[in-house]
Amino acid sequence: MTVTTGGPLIVLDGVNKWFGPLHVLKDVNLSIERGEVVVVIGPSGSGKSTLCRAINRLEPINSGTIVFDGRPLPAEGRALAQLRSEVGMVFQSFNLFAHKTILENVTIGPVKVRKEKPAVVRERAMQLLDRVGIASQAEKYPAQLSGGQQQRAAIARALAMQPKAMLFDEPTSALDPEMVGEVLDVMTSLAREGMTMVVVTHEMGFARHAANRVIFMADGQLVEDAPPTEFFENPRSDRAKDFLSKILTH
Amino acid sequence: MAEFLRVLTDNWSLYSQGFTNTVKLFLVAAVGSLVLGTLLGAMRVSPVPALRAFGATYVNVLRNTPLTLVFAFLVFAVPKLDVNIDYLPAAFLALTLYTSAFVCEVVRSGINTVATGQAEAARALGMTFLQVLGSIVLPQALRSMVPPMMSVFIAMLKNTTIAAGFSVLEAGAIPAYMSERGEPQFAVLLWITIGFLILILPLVVLQRFLERKLAVAR
Ligand SMILES: Nc1ncnc2c1ncn2[C@@H]1O[C@H](COP(=O)(O)OP(=O)(O)O)[C@@H](O)[C@H]1O
Numbered sequence: 001m002t003v004t005t006g007g008p009l010i011v012l013d014g015v016n017k018w019f020g021p022l023h024v025l026k027d028v029n030l031s032i033e034r035g036e037v038v039v040v041i042g043p044s045g046s047g048k049s050t051l052c053r054a055i056n057r058l059e060p061i062n063s064g065t066i067v068f069d070g071r072p073l074p075a076e077g078r079a080l081a082q083l084r085s086e087v088g089m090v091f092q093s094f095n096l097f098a099h100k101t102i103l104e105n106v107t108i109g110p111v112k113v114r115k116e117k118p119a120v121v122r123e124r125a126m127q128l129l130d131r132v133g134i135a136s137q138a139e140k141y142p143a144q145l146s147g148g149q150q151q152r153a154a155i156a157r158a159l160a161m162q163p164k165a166m167l168f169d170e171p172t173s174a175l176d177p178e179m180v181g182e183v184l185d186v187m188t189s190l191a192r193e194g195m196t197m198v199v200v201t202h203e204m205g206f207a208r209h210a211a212n213r214v215i216f217m218a219d220g221q222l223v224e225d226a227p228p229t230e231f232f233e234n235p236r237s238d239r240a241k242d243f244l245s246k247i248l249t250h
Numbered sequence: 251m252a253e254f255l256r257v258l259t260d261n262w263s264l265y266s267q268g269f270t271n272t273v274k275l276f277l278v279a280a281v282g283s284l285v286l287g288t289l290l291g292a293m294r295v296s297p298v299p300a301l302r303a304f305g306a307t308y309v310n311v312l313r314n315t316p317l318t319l320v321f322a323f324l325v326f327a328v329p330k331l332d333v334n335i336d337y338l339p340a341a342f343l344a345l346t347l348y349t350s351a352f353v354c355e356v357v358r359s360g361i362n363t364v365a366t367g368q369a370e371a372a373r374a375l376g377m378t379f380l381q382v383l384g385s386i387v388l389p390q391a392l393r394s395m396v397p398p399m400m401s402v403f404i405a406m407l408k409n410t411t412i413a414a415g416f417s418v419l420e421a422g423a424i425p426a427y428m429s430e431r432g433e434p435q436f437a438v439l440l441w442i443t444i445g446f447l448i449l450i451l452p453l454v455v456l457q458r459f460l461e462r463k464l465a466v467a468r
């Protein structure tokens with residue numbers, strides 16, 4: 001493994017992002033320690049996805065700095081690709097490669113990006129698929145799997161790169177209710193093992209049990225940043241109170 | 251009927267020479283424009299603004315220039331710059347440069363049929379632009395590219411006849427020779443039409459084959 005420096009793994013400092021005239025991230029400051037699990041919640045359109053995507057530069061920012069593992073995010077090219085390979089990302093819509101089998105989806109990153117030996121990667125991939133409970137689906141194509149199975153495969157694909165952190169952007173929002181649990185179980189076990197995680201989700205159960213901190217975003221700003229019990233039992237801002245009353249009555 | 255057949259048999263060497271050159275022009279320009287067109291398509295979706303601009307300019311200029319003019323440039327204008335270029339290579343080049351613009355657009359629209367999440371997931375894994383394109387996007391774009399690509403190639407096959415106007419003895423040049431020989435124009439032209447239909451047949455079969463093959467690929 002590479003030598004890691006001490007200190008926080010992810011640091012955002014004065015980050016601003018515009019989409020044309022729309023100011024979607026407003027002076028965001030955030031520091032995430034190694035092994036920390038941070039849940040991001042907030043109303044739709046508040047900038048949660050953009051925040052998540054800024055961390056691996058799928059979305060470039062307009063001002064401020066983002067430091068990952070002691071280094072500022074590279075602007076482009078091989079250095080950026082290298083950084084992205086160290087940050088796993090799980091999308092709401094899974095985004096498994098439709099023309100590859102589940103096993104190929106998991107092995108393609110290490111083989112193409114890290115130039116690891118296919119036989120070695122294959123073994124690790126099968127262990128990961130086993131761990132997320134879909135080893136028997138390895139030879140199938142994504143379209144042949146249920147949503148919950150696809151999302152677990154997507155998590156395995158990200159883990160195959162042995163990332164230093166994992167970003168989840170509403171990983172269970174596209175799932176039928178009966179499949180949410182199986183995905184959250186995998187994420188909870190990852191959190192227990194000490195993976196650094198940023199999770200955009202409205203699953204309050206996961207936030208309560210697995211998160212170290214909850215961040216509440218509204219209109220591009222970080223409005224609250226508190227441990228889960230404190231946030232849920234005693235939200236300080238009116239916006240958070242209002243938001244919680246809406247989602248908790250459902 | 252006997253007269254109709256005679257037109258072909260009596261002038262067989264002219265017909266075979268003409269169509270051989272047509273096939274040569276077609277094959278060389280097909281390979282050339284497939285390579286150049288794919289490169290241009292990659293430029294048009296690349297993250298480098300200068301490459302995108304170059305690709306767009308290339309397509310707009312060549313797609314909107316009459317092919318005869320592209321030929322004329324290569325055959326008449328380029329030699330003025332003290333560059334020696336023969337008629338046949340000039341024809342290869344003209345067809346390739348012109349057809350590439352159309353191939354580029356087929357490639358680009360094929361790329362656009364692939365969900366953006368596919369490329370995004372690939373980038374998130376740390377793949378480079380060329381890896382994303384080559385391993386994830388193009389393989390999935392292929393299926394929707396086959397029918398329009400075949401149309402481009404069939405059009406190109408017919409476009410080879412423009413070379414006749416620039417001293418290349420291909421199928422399009424046959425009528426002029428035949429009228430010198432006093433052969434009946436109707437039969438002459440009918441044989442040329444039949445020749446082109448025969449040449450197009452393998453393309454149609456290839457399209458069927460590719461469509462079926464790419465359909466079962468998932
Ligand atoms: N690519 C884009 N172009 C323009 N506007 C965008 C783009 N992506 C997101 N937005 C806008 O930015 C705001 C924040 O979006 P997002 O980060 O997706 O919010 P959330 O994930 O919290 O729902 C929204 O108003 C959204 O419409």
Ligand SMILES: [Mg+2]
Nearest residue numbers: 048049050170
């Ligand atoms: Mg979102």
